[in-house]
Amino acid sequence: MKYNYVEKAVQITRREFIGLAGVAAAALWTGAYAVTDLVEDRNKYIKMRMAGLYKDDEKQAVRQSHNNKSLMQMYGKLAGKPMSPLAEELFHTQYVNRMIS
Amino acid sequence: MNILKTFDIQDVVLKHTLPVRLFHWCLVLGFLPAGITGIVLFLRPFSSEGMHLAMQIHILGAGLLTLACICFFIFQPGRVVSFWREIFSWTKNDIDWMKVSGGYPQKILFGKEIPVPPMRKINSGQKLMGIFVFFAGIVVILTGCILYVALPLVPKEIAWYTDKIHLIVGMCLLVAVCGGHIPLGIYNWKEFICMFGDGTIKIKDIVKHNPLWIEQDIEKIK
Numbered sequence: 001m002k003y004n005y006v007e008k009a010v011q012i013t014r015r016e017f018i019g020l021a022g023v024a025a026a027a028l029w030t031g032a033y034a035v036t037d038l039v040e041d042r043n044k045y046i047k048m049r050m051a052g053l054y055k056d057d058e059k060q061a062v063r064q065s066h067n068n069k070s071l072m073q074m075y076g077k078l079a080g081k082p083m084s085p086l087a088e089e090l091f092h093t094q095y096v097n098r099m100i101s
Numbered sequence: 102m103n104i105l106k107t108f109d110i111q112d113v114v115l116k117h118t119l120p121v122r123l124f125h126w127c128l129v130l131g132f133l134p135a136g137i138t139g140i141v142l143f144l145r146p147f148s149s150e151g152m153h154l155a156m157q158i159h160i161l162g163a164g165l166l167t168l169a170c171i172c173f174f175i176f177q178p179g180r181v182v183s184f185w186r187e188i189f190s191w192t193k194n195d196i197d198w199m200k201v202s203g204g205y206p207q208k209i210l211f212g213k214e215i216p217v218p219p220m221r222k223i224n225s226g227q228k229l230m231g232i233f234v235f236f237a238g239i240v241v242i243l244t245g246c247i248l249y250v251a252l253p254l255v256p257k258e259i260a261w262y263t264d265k266i267h268l269i270v271g272m273c274l275l276v277a278v279c280g281g282h283i284p285l286g287i288y289n290w291k292e293f294i295c296m297f298g299d300g301t302i303k304i305k306d307i308v309k310h311n312p313l314w315i316e317q318d319i320e321k322i323k
Contacts, residue, residue, distance in 0.1 A: 002113065002301075003322075004112055004321060005112060005113065005115070005322065006319065006320065007115070007116070007118075007222075007318055007319055008318055008320050009179070010179040010182060010183045016185070016186075020178050020181065020182060024174065024175075038251055038254055096149050096150070097153075100157055100160065100161075
């Protein structure tokens with residue numbers, strides 16, 4: 001539909017401009033601060049986790065599951081061998097794809 | 102109406118510009134799927150695959166809603182300020198309008214039209230809704246961002262409160278939109294077509310709802 005009237009242009013006052021800029025700056029600042037904080041926290045946890053894993057690894061006498069006597073004993077007595085039907089039933093879980101395509 | 106004397110019967114006004122209509126479309130396509138899947142995620146009626154799909158739709162809808170709000174704020178500051186001016190300016194007219202609920206119950210339930218105080222571009226009910234949507238929208242978007250991006254990193258107590266606030270404010274928003282805004286929008290069919298269509302409407306069709314806006318805030322194209 002063709003129109004012949006429009007709304008008058010909005011004149012932003014100085015007070016409103018400061019309000020708008022203030023809200024935008026606060027949102028951006030909070031967002032930027034939160035992101036740097038998150039990245040720092042994330043890196044901190046990753047580094048701590050890595051250090052913990054290396055420490056655990058160094059302490060271990062047996063570092064491969066196929067050399068783990070108690071595990072192999074368990075397979076021998078209970079589940080036959082790795083990937084046996086009973087092992088599949090007891091130890092394997094259902095996979096659900098949670099990727100967002 | 103006296104105002105009509107200054108206008109031609111065929112005069113048409115552009116009530117909603119293209120950016121405003123696009124923003125409104127984004128709110129519809131972002132908020133409604135996010136809100137409905139929010140209920141699904143709360144009630145958990147489906148299998149894990151169904152719930153996974155609901156979460157994907159929830160995230161995509163919320164993403165569209167957030168992006169639309171940010172873009173509108175950056176590229177249409179004039180409309181944002183105009184919206185603020187409208188929703189935060191209350192006069193005696195607004196109090197009188199609220200006292201009779203804009204005459205809607207009388208009109209819908211008893212088919213009776215009563216005199217209603219004149220309004221500008223949005224009426225007092227829409228102002229109330231605007232204030233709620235403005236603040237609740239910010240709360241829902243911020244809490245949603247925390248739940249999506251930073252859940253493993255925030256303390257458990259904050260995560261719990263964030264989840265509860267997101268749920269309660271989001272549900273209130275959905276109820277207000279689905280229980281008030283959408284039915285009344287459909288009831289005012291020509292306004293509905295105006296917002297979802299090309300943004301134009303005949304002045305004679307809005308002279309009852311927006312007499313002050315027509316009188317003071319519009320101008321003829323030169």
